[in-house]
Amino acid sequence: MSPTEKCRKIIDILKKNYPDPRCTLDYRNAFELLVSTRLAAQCTDKRVNLTTPKLFSKYPDVYAMAKANLADVERIVKPCGFFKTKARDIVNLSKKIVKDFGGNIPGSMEELTSLPGIGRKTANVILAEIFHRPAVVVDTHFMRITRRLGFHDLKDAAKIEFLMKEIVPENESANFSHRLVAHGREICKAINPKCNLCEIKDFCKKYKEGS
Numbered sequence: 001m002s003p004t005e006k007c008r009k010i011i012d013i014l015k016k017n018y019p020d021p022r023c024t025l026d027y028r029n030a031f032e033l034l035v036s037t038r039l040a041a042q043c044t045d046k047r048v049n050l051t052t053p054k055l056f057s058k059y060p061d062v063y064a065m066a067k068a069n070l071a072d073v074e075r076i077v078k079p080c081g082f083f084k085t086k087a088r089d090i091v092n093l094s095k096k097i098v099k100d101f102g103g104n105i106p107g108s109m110e111e112l113t114s115l116p117g118i119g120r121k122t123a124n125v126i127l128a129e130i131f132h133r134p135a136v137v138v139d140t141h142f143m144r145i146t147r148r149l150g151f152h153d154l155k156d157a158a159k160i161e162f163l164m165k166e167i168v169p170e171n172e173s174a175n176f177s178h179r180l181v182a183h184g185r186e187i188c189k190a191i192n193p194k195c196n197l198c199e200i201k202d203f204c205k206k207y208k209e210g211s
Contacts, residue, residue: 003151003167010149010200011172014179017199021178023129025049030105030130031062034115035090037122043080051079062103065094089117107131120158128174136161136168137177141184148188150205 001009024045027033032052039048055076059065065073073087080086093115097103105126106112112123121138128135136142138157146152146164154160168176187194201207 004169006149006203007151007167007176008169010203011169011176011179013199014176014183018179018182021175021182023125023178024181026052027129030126031065032056033129034093034105034118034122034126035065037125038089038093038117039077039080039086041086041122042082048080051077062094062097062105065091066098068094086117092116093118105130120161124161124177128177134165134170134173135177136164136173138164139177139181140190141181141188142177144190145180145184145188148204148206149200150203 023033025033025036025040026049027036035055036048036052039051055073058076059068059073068091070087070091073091074083077083077087077090096115097105101111106115107127107130109120109123109127112118112126113120124135124137127133128137138161142164143155143157143160146160147154151167152160152163154163165173183198183200184190187198195201195204195207198204198207
């Protein structure tokens with residue numbers, strides 16, 4: 001069985017288990033998603049969702065955030081961890097969007113990753129959710145599960161992204177990413193995975209190895 005064939009079979013099973021895949025960050029527009037995704041680095045989506053209502057009530061758009069008081073943003077986003085770096089990035093990326101993109105969230109990988117603090121993962125989230133383009137979002141769950149399934153033995157997120165793009169059908173890529181996140185949170189945990197409940201374990205290299 002080729003990697004693509006294996007992936008399609010896994011997708012069919014995951015579709016039944018997770019029929020309504022979605023981004024678990026709360027957002028109303030591209031700006032809110034961009035900021036929320038930056039805050040979610042090394043932080044849970046749940047914590048971000050508890051933090052952003054206050055942030056966006058005070059700084060509702062990219063123009064307001066570009067003029068924000070940095071110390072105030074730091075205070076608001078502190079519960080998300082690494083708050084000084086995150087606050088600085090959020091304010092600076094807002095300034096750049098206003099200056100270079102007329103206040104509009106850019107829609108290409110190159111433009112998005114030119115923003116302070118925005119890497120390929122965040123850019124792919126924006127491309128998938130806002131612009132509805134094929135995108136493989138490589139987070140810790142995606143990395144762990146695709147490695148356990150035997151698709152790769154890599155640790156570099158960008159390399160995993162490019163490899164999986166060749167395997168995952170384009171029209172399934174964004175939802176496949178969401179479904180793996182859900183599966184990672186519920187079943188294929190980093191510690192003590194619930195293999196007895198896993199319906200894709202027959203495709204899992206680690207399970208077959210007994211490890």
